Amino acid sequence: MSWAAEAGAVFAREWKAEWRTRVALASVVLFALSSLTLIALSLRGGVSPGPEVAAALLWIVLFFTATSGLGRTFVQEEERGTALALRLAARSTVVWAGKFAANALLLLGLTGLAAPLLLGMLGVRAANPGLLFCVLVLGGLGLAAVTTFTAALVAQTSSRSGLLAVLAFPILVPLLLAGVHGVKAALGVGNVSGGWAPGMGDLQVLGAYAVIAVTASLLLFDWVWND
Amino acid sequence: MDASPPVVLELKDIGKNYGGRRVLNAIGLRAAGGEVVSVTGPNGSGKSTLLKIVAGLLRPSRGEVTLTIDGGALDAAARRRAIGYAAPDLELYPELTGRENLQFFAAVRGLRLPATEAARRLADVGLAGRGEDPLGAYSSGMRQRLRLALALLHEPRVLLLDEPSLALDEGGVAMVARIVEAQRGAGGLTVLATNDPRETALGERGFVLGG
Structure with missing residues (x-):
């Protein structure tokens, strides 16, 4: 079997276990929905805060959802003692890739749910839905890659709770800046015609970030996982 | 002709400390x-x-x-x-069945393990007919048998x-x-x-x- 098939086995196990327990799914969906509900309640009857604030709120929800829900993947392996069997059987890059793919799918699915809800609640329409989709997909991939790698790092420490967000945030600043700016462009800020040009620079940053994050994680993961 | 045996394990001056405590010397x-x-x-x-x-x-x-192994030193x-390794602190996935655990660990090793072969492996360690039970329902002895099956998975x-x-x-x-x-x-x-x-x-x- 190929490397991809081995990583696919890790991905399939993650989703099979998640489907049977629904622990991470419940955690991220609850977090996202409760955040969105709070935002909706605080804005009830008021003036829409506009696309600038909507873009920031969307990334705040995605960032904290990722750090609260996706971090469990490695912590659970260490706490339950299954990491030992996984270390013995699987190549380190296979473990990272399978878990990254599972996390990315979960995060992108959640983004597909949260983004329309948030924008709908705030009364903000996308001037360029295609650009919004591309920004969120590329941003989600980068966010999932960094969160998956940092989660493995945090799982090796004794103080796990809260550490993931603290460690991941400085690494994610370029992604969050480009993500917020790209979403603003997609929502029509400085882009009344809804063109692609105002968001192309952000897409390039997000694409490059995702590629670098995946490559660096694959190169460094063995050191985190086995040492 | 190379007369060295195909499998040789050599430990040289192994020591291990946990913090300040010396465990192996x-x-x-x-x-x-x-x-x-x-x-x-x-x-x-x-x-x-x-x-x-x-x-x-x-x-x-x-x-x-x-x-x-066969003349090549492994890192x-x-x-x-x-x-092949079996130890009491080696845990398997409780949300999977015994068969699914074996098949998962075979797959990440790059091995194909059809359900019939998995059932035979389970029968070899005395778990015949228990492959579809979730691991959470296994007794400690059954888990130990599954660990042994896992250790032998790749021969x-x-x-x-x-x-x-x-x-x-x-x-x-x-x-x-x-x-x-x-x-x-x-x-x-x-x-x-x-x-x-x-x-x-x-x-x-x-x-x-x-x-």
Whole structure:
């Protein structure tokens, strides 16, 4: 079997276990929905805060959802003692890739749910839905890659709770800046015609970030996982 | 002609400290395929630590582990995947069934394990008919049997068994003896960490760790 098939086995196990327990799914969906509900309640009857604030709120929800829900993947392996069997059987890059793919799918699915809800609640329409989709997909991939790698790092420490967000945030600043700016462009800020040009620079940053994050994680993961 | 045996494990001056506490000091051993080595010693003497170092799961504070298979020396990463390892702290996925656990670990090793073959492997360790039960419903003895099936999954040339009869009934203890004999017969090397006299009797070489 190929490397991809081995990583696919890790991905399939993650989703099979998640489907049977629904622990991470419940955690991220609850977090996202409760955040969105709070935002909706605080804005009830008021003036829409506009696309600038909507873009920031969307990334705040995605960032904290990722750090609260996706971090469990490695912590659970260490706490339950299954990491030992996984270390013995699987190549380190296979473990990272399978878990990254599972996390990315979960995060992108959640983004597909949260983004329309948030924008709908705030009364903000996308001037360029295609650009919004591309920004969120590329941003989600980068966010999932960094969160998956940092989660493995945090799982090796004794103080796990809260550490993931603290460690991941400085690494994610370029992604969050480009993500917020790209979403603003997609929502029509400085882009009344809804063109692609105002968001192309952000897409390039997000694409490059995702590629670098995946490559660096694959190169460094063995050191985190086995040492 | 190369007269060296196909499997050779060599430990040179192995030491391990946890913080300021020295667990292992200057351990040396050379063992070859076809041998069964039993490592004994009081609780806390470092038996499990030594097996983890040999397996490549722990880095020694000092010294060197060399595992040579068919003339090629394996680094720690290759050692981890080459050996078969069973230990009480090796846990499997409770949300999967016994069969799914075996198939998952076969798949990440790059092996295809059809359901019929998985059922045969489970029957070999006394889990016939229990493959579809979730692991959460397994007793500690059944989990130990599944660990042994997992250790044998890739037909390893080196088998590291840490207290292999733990939680097993008499039939299970006899099964461990059969596994060790089969490994010896196939020219493989077995290292047992144990204080159980029934297990130490399986080894022709004893290695005693101090307290």
